[in-house]
Amino acid sequence: MFSYVPPVEDYRFLLSEVLSFDVVMAEMGKDVDTDLAIAVLEEAGKMCAERLHPLNRHGDEAGSRLIDGEVHTPAGYPDAWADFVNAGWPSLSASPEYGGQGLPFVLQLWLDEMMSATNLSFALFPGLTRGACEAIMVHADEALRTTYVPPMISGEWTGAMALTESGAGTDLALLKTKAEPQGDGSWMITGTKIFISSGDHDFGGNVVHLVLARLPDAPDGVRGISLFLVPKYLPDAEGRFTVRNTMSVGALEKKMGIHAQPTCVMNYDGATGWLVGEAHKGLAAMFTMMNAERLMVGIQGLGIAGGAYVQAASYAKERLQGRSADGAHGPVAIIEHADVRRMLLNIRAFVEAGRALAGWTALQLDRAHSHPDAAERVRADALVALLTPVVKAAFTDMGFESAVQAQQVFGGHGYIREWGMEQYVRDARIAQIYEGTNGVQAMDLVARKLAMANGAVVESFFDLVCGDLNIGPSTKVGEKTREALALLREATAALRGAAVDAAGAASVDYLRLFALVAMGWMWTRMAGAARNGTAQHQAKLAVADFFADKILPQAHSLAAAIAAGEKSVTALATDAF
Structure with missing residues (x-):
């Protein structure tokens, strides 16, 4: 297994050149800038790479056990938790009123990404604790809040x-x-x-x-x-x-x-x-926790994909097999083979767009909590609600697909335990199921979220995307995203107020189409920022073109499937299954 490489330079690019982090923080009166954020993320990356990643395979093999009614986690996990707590990570984005550090939620979400990339089992402990705190702080009385929230924020309790x-x-x-x-x-x-x-x-x-x-x-x-x-x-x-x-x-x-x-x-x-x-x-109170958890679960899919990509790309550059495309020399590193590059680029195109969209969504959540303008808080909160099922379902579907493709890069070595790829595949699978299956997320998007404010929320999101597509010089990814957005608008109009069967038959395809447009939007913003000719910027432009050429065309087939309606889904008699 190769070492984990935290994506800190990508975070820096997003904060400083794509997401206008310093401007957003200034709007909310927060004394946090990109330099501080990167310093925090660098330390988080070290913790994940040096402390959590080495425990991952052992934890998978040993598992937690129940002995005489007591749960025993794998050796090393209690000590890792103590180190995690002593370093202050559980309190990163929590309210200072209860002992938290009050740092922007975008840092929390990207910490979740790195923890999921290195040790998903461990990442669930702080993630679930944070979600429980949210529900208690919003809905419980003062006595419960003051008794239970501070030790949960500190990590003393979970x-x-x-x-x-x-x-x-x-x-x-x-x-x-x-x-x-x-x-x-x-x-x-x-x-x-x-x-x-x-x-x-x-x-x-x-x-x-x-x-x-x-x-x-x-x-x-x-x-x-x-x-x-x-x-x-x-x-x-x-x-x-x-x-x-x-x-x-x-x-x-x-x-x-x-x-x-x-x-x-x-x-x-x-x-x-x-x-x-x-x-x-109680259901309304529990959904406060579940909505927070659904964002976290989406980031689990993103983290798994990113962690698997690091392993697969490293392997592909070292593994020698086959001859060069012109047949002149060999064996060559398998990264030279077009199909291997295709799989790696599929993963990377998702991961980098997903990371950007996660960061943008997290900043909207920060605005919803802290912006001085009440109307802006309401607007940002509605956008987060709209995107939550998209992040949860699309990121976990694509995260699992990415883990499988990364495993494929390893060939037979991906199927055995030594390299860790089969664990990524097994671990990633649950994220598509828990906190509401992805089919439920798709129905939530189509049946509930499209109807928010009589459709004004989704239309405001489309207008936001369209506005960014019209800024700056034209790019291939921008033009392809514009085409996909037009298809998404048509599908949205067709599904607004649709009957249950029609919504159910189209919802998964619709959510995927929505996600492709949102990621195309992020790639358009990243391509627009990548203009100074550095190696990082050249790589961004190359992956943006791949996304435009090889992934965004899926929008047309998804739109066709949505337009086909529910008849072929409902035609087969129940007894015939």
Whole structure:
């Protein structure tokens, strides 16, 4: 396995030349500039390359284990967590009000990318904790916030969310976990949850679960769901968290990948918990956490692709096989073969555009939280909501495809454990499934997000893209993106208000088309910035041309599939399957 190379110079290019980072920070009155941001990202890259990447294969092979009811993560993980916490990484973008550093979210998202590239199992611990903190800060009362948020932000405690039950996955209306009042403001939670990532571990400290359950008087359906904070440890008489709550790990799921991550079956046997937000309105509170997690999961796909690319490109430049294209000499490094270059460029074209789009989206989230203009905060928040299902689904689909292509570059060596490529493929697969499957994300985009503000949000995004396409000299990628945007506008008009079957038949293709346009937009911006003839800029222009020639033409076939409608999807009788 080759060493991981953090993409710090690409981050520098994006911040300084594409995303106008210093200008955005100045607008929000933040005392952060590109130099500080790069210094943070450099340290983050070192931590990922030197601390997390060496643990990845061992963690995969050893896995987390359940021994006498206690979770044991692979050797080295508790120490790595302690180092991660002592360096202050859990608090990077968290609110200073609760002990966070308050740095821009774009730095957090790119830290997530590098952690996912080097050790996805580890990356889930801080990511889930951050999402739980978001929900608690937005919806819980002051007592819960001041008690639980600061130690979660510091990394002393961790978080998890407990939604799924064996009979209630995406359809949360079917969940059966119960909550009964105990007369002192707390509730008794009884039920079993499955697929609970980071449900327990041996890092020390508390594990704070956010659990969906039903009150005794709960109405049927999702309107009857409430959210509860259920900690592993309860306070004793002196306020120290030493009393074991009546919750336990019944089993660890045996999974295709992310073996070092303890994915738990959790039993709540009359466990003590506290209501977060209003009764019967837990789903809205939980979606605060889930929306944050969906962005994080999209970045997992991006990170996997970037990490796999580093390995595959390094291998392709060293592996000797075959003769040169003109047959004059050999063996040559396989990077000389057109098909190998095609696969590597497919990955790189996604990774660099995805990294840019992730950065742009993260800056919109920063604007939504901190911009002095209330109207600008609302606008930015709506754009993040629109792009969240696109980032989650497209990045994880393309991340998995990239991992498979990187594995293919290795040939037979990619199929064996030694090089780490088969682990990338196995680990990447879950990101397409959890936090709402990618089909659900596509339906969310078509059925809900296109309708926001009566379609004004998506139209404002299209106008933003179109405005950038009209700035500066014409480029190949800009012209191809303009064509794809026209197709996307037509598809959007056709799907607005579509019936359920029509929306469902088109939604996955539509989301892919949307993602291609968004990435073409980013490549147009990057190509426009790459004008000074440096090696980095020349490489950007070359990959932008590849994206225009080899990837953006997919927009036409996607548009044709969308226009074909739902008839061929619904025609086959159910019994014929």
